[in-house]
Amino acid sequence: MARAPILTPQSEDFPRWYQDLLNKAELADNGPVRGTMVIRPYGYSLWERMQAEVDRRIKDAGAENAYFPLFIPEDYLKREAEHVEGFSPELAVVTHAGGKKLEQPIVVRPTSETVINEYFSKWIQSYRDLPLLINQWANVVRWELRPRIFIRTTEFLWQEGHTAHATRDDAGAYARQILHDVYEDFMVNVLAIPVLLGAKTESERFAGADFTYCCEAMMKDGKALQMGTTHELGQNFAKAFDTTFLDAQGQQQHVWTTSWGVSTRMVGGLIMAHGDDEGLVVPPRLAPIQVVVILVRDSDGAGEVARRLVDELLEAGPRVKLDDRVDTSFGRRATEWELKGVPIRIEIGPRDLADSKATLVRRDTGLKETMPIDQIVSRCGAELEGMQTDVLAAAVARRDENTAEVGSISEVIDATEAGFARIAWDALGPEGEVALAAEAITVRCLQRGDGSVPEGDDEDGLVAVCGRSY
RNA sequence: CGGGCUGUGGCGCAGCUUGGUUAGCGCGUCGGUCUGGGGGACCGAAGGUCGGAGGUUCAAAUCCUCUCAGCCCGACCA
Numbered sequence A: 001m002a003r004a005p006i007l008t009p010q011s012e013d014f015p016r017w018y019q020d021l022l023n024k025a026e027l028a029d030n031g032p033v034r035g036t037m038v039i040r041p042y043g044y045s046l047w048e049r050m051q052a053e054v055d056r057r058i059k060d061a062g063a064e065n066a067y068f069p070l071f072i073p074e075d076y077l078k079r080e081a082e083h084v085e086g087f088s089p090e091l092a093v094v095t096h097a098g099g100k101k102l103e104q105p106i107v108v109r110p111t112s113e114t115v116i117n118e119y120f121s122k123w124i125q126s127y128r129d130l131p132l133l134i135n136q137w138a139n140v141v142r143w144e145l146r147p148r149i150f151i152r153t154t155e156f157l158w159q160e161g162h163t164a165h166a167t168r169d170d171a172g173a174y175a176r177q178i179l180h181d182v183y184e185d186f187m188v189n190v191l192a193i194p195v196l197l198g199a200k201t202e203s204e205r206f207a208g209a210d211f212t213y214c215c216e217a218m219m220k221d222g223k224a225l226q227m228g229t230t231h232e233l234g235q236n237f238a239k240a241f242d243t244t245f246l247d248a249q250g251q252q253q254h255v256w257t258t259s260w261g262v263s264t265r266m267v268g269g270l271i272m273a274h275g276d277d278e279g280l281v282v283p284p285r286l287a288p289i290q291v292v293v294i295l296v297r298d299s300d301g302a303g304e305v306a307r308r309l310v311d312e313l314l315e316a317g318p319r320v321k322l323d324d325r326v327d328t329s330f331g332r333r334a335t336e337w338e339l340k341g342v343p344i345r346i347e348i349g350p351r352d353l354a355d356s357k358a359t360l361v362r363r364d365t366g367l368k369e370t371m372p373i374d375q376i377v378s379r380c381g382a383e384l385e386g387m388q389t390d391v392l393a394a395a396v397a398r399r400d401e402n403t404a405e406v407g408s409i410s411e412v413i414d415a416t417e418a419g420f421a422r423i424a425w426d427a428l429g430p431e432g433e434v435a436l437a438a439e440a441i442t443v444r445c446l447q448r449g450d451g452s453v454p455e456g457d458d459e460d461g462l463v464a465v466c467g468r469s470y
Numbered sequence B: 001c002g003g004g005c006u007g008u009g010g011c012g013c014a015g016c017u018u019g020g021u022u023a024g025c026g027c028g029u030c031g032g033u034c035u036g037g038g039g040g041a042c043c044g045a046a047g048g049u050c051g052g053a054g055g056u057u058c059a060a061a062u063c064c065u066c067u068c069a070g071c072c073c074g075a076c077c078a
Helices: A014-024 A041-060 A074-078 A081-090 A113-123 A168-189 A236-240 A265-274 A302-316 A330-339 A373-401 A409-415 A425-437
Strands: A028-030 A037-039 A071-073 A092-097 A100-108 A132-141 A155-165 A196-199 A211-218 A224-234 A244-246 A252-254 A256-263 A291-295 A320-323 A344-348 A357-362 A368-372 A403-405 A420-424 A442-447 A463-467
Touching (some): A014 A028, A014 A265, A037 A041, A041 A132, A041 A155, A041 A265, A071 A074, A074 A081, A074 A100, A081 A236, A113 A132, A113 A155, A113 A236, A155 A168, A168 A196, A168 A211, A168 A224, A168 A256, A211 A373, A211 A442, A211 A463, A224 A236, A224 A265, A236 A256, A256 A265, A265 A373, A291 A302, A302 A320, A302 A344, A344 A373, A357 A373, A368 A373, A373 A403, A409 A420, A409 A425, A420 A425, A425 A442, A425 A463
Parallel strands (some): A291 A320, A291 A344, A403 A420
Antiparallel strands (some): A071 A100, A132 A155, A155 A256, A196 A211, A196 A442, A211 A224, A224 A256, A244 A252, A344 A357, A420 A463
């Protein structure tokens, strides 16, 4: 007799599967105000792991953390014409405070280029002050009409990096360095999500940027998710906020700035890139809990053996949790950890214990193996590494299978039913982009023919990667 | 902002067409007993201004009016 599925199967209704998983894996709830979310402890622990890994890479790239205010004077936003035009539809504006109407409205930051540039102007005097490399971890607000937990919410958490450089080349090089050394490295090697790196077309560019780079990933339903961006802001904000420096020749010049960010959207990407009908699949390097040891029943000394094993595992390195809630049925607990995507589950109970054995189950393959307890620790290490590799390989294969090389707009429309379509940018162009928009298809990014990242959108031989997106 | 729909214990729903005694069901929660290697079984219990206001009526979850909130589909975005 088939057990009723815990989650709506992905093939039946992907959005519903996602919603079911958020609930059953205790990741997040809707907040009381439409578009807001409550991130539950397990969901937040995923974010904390992402923060730790990204933060380390940001610091390796030389940037320092700081904090700027949530509230920004409204007129700051207005100083950069494209910036305010891009963001005004989704601004939350404070008009009353302290029981009075405010003389000047205050906006809740949708991003912090403006306020940060204001302070860059104070801090930067000379070429000796450059580059200035700042990052902040913060919440931002962009009023959303179509919210979706983690993917698109009115308030979300992110890091935003802001840097100022002496030359356009320095700024561009740094934007690309962050793209590769921080974002690509993290997404591929930790999240096990293969990302396409490229440039945004003019229509998809950040409001106020000269040039936008992005990381695009394919979800299991074939749709694209933008997982991160970096921007070359040129001198646009420097001019708006008069951020200047004295160069080595004694000339006043405007600085060249960049900004770059990744957000809690990555949690949604993680869920939709790896999750299956049994629940979440968390790659080991990210997993807040890498190994869960389930004490099936505390008799015949099983509890003692389980606790000793947990200590040995902890000593060997992995992040381990003991589940000794023996008053909850085994099946329920097994299901729970499967929903939460814990990479390895070890079951210890009187049955195997009689032969000094325990059972090890891998989340991605579902394979169960019974083995002597004294082999468990070393096997965990090997299986964690194996799963990290296998999960990435599966995601790469899935993406490649669902990416088509095409030559016409109608082929793009067909191919994006299943995934991505690659077409020569010369054959598509801004006109083709408009035609695709009517079909809810967008150019996710422009790449060079070999898949590398272009340094301008006017290079010859660029390829447009098209898809439907979140 | 235009079009379609829904508000009933914590969650998901039935009941409404054709008003009628104590408003049901599943899941969850709590207590107990037996269980225990894939969402356990049985027994018992708690928990409801039927979104709100007004109206019709002997009588309203049910009919009427107004109102509020939310959801889904069409123009923007990490």
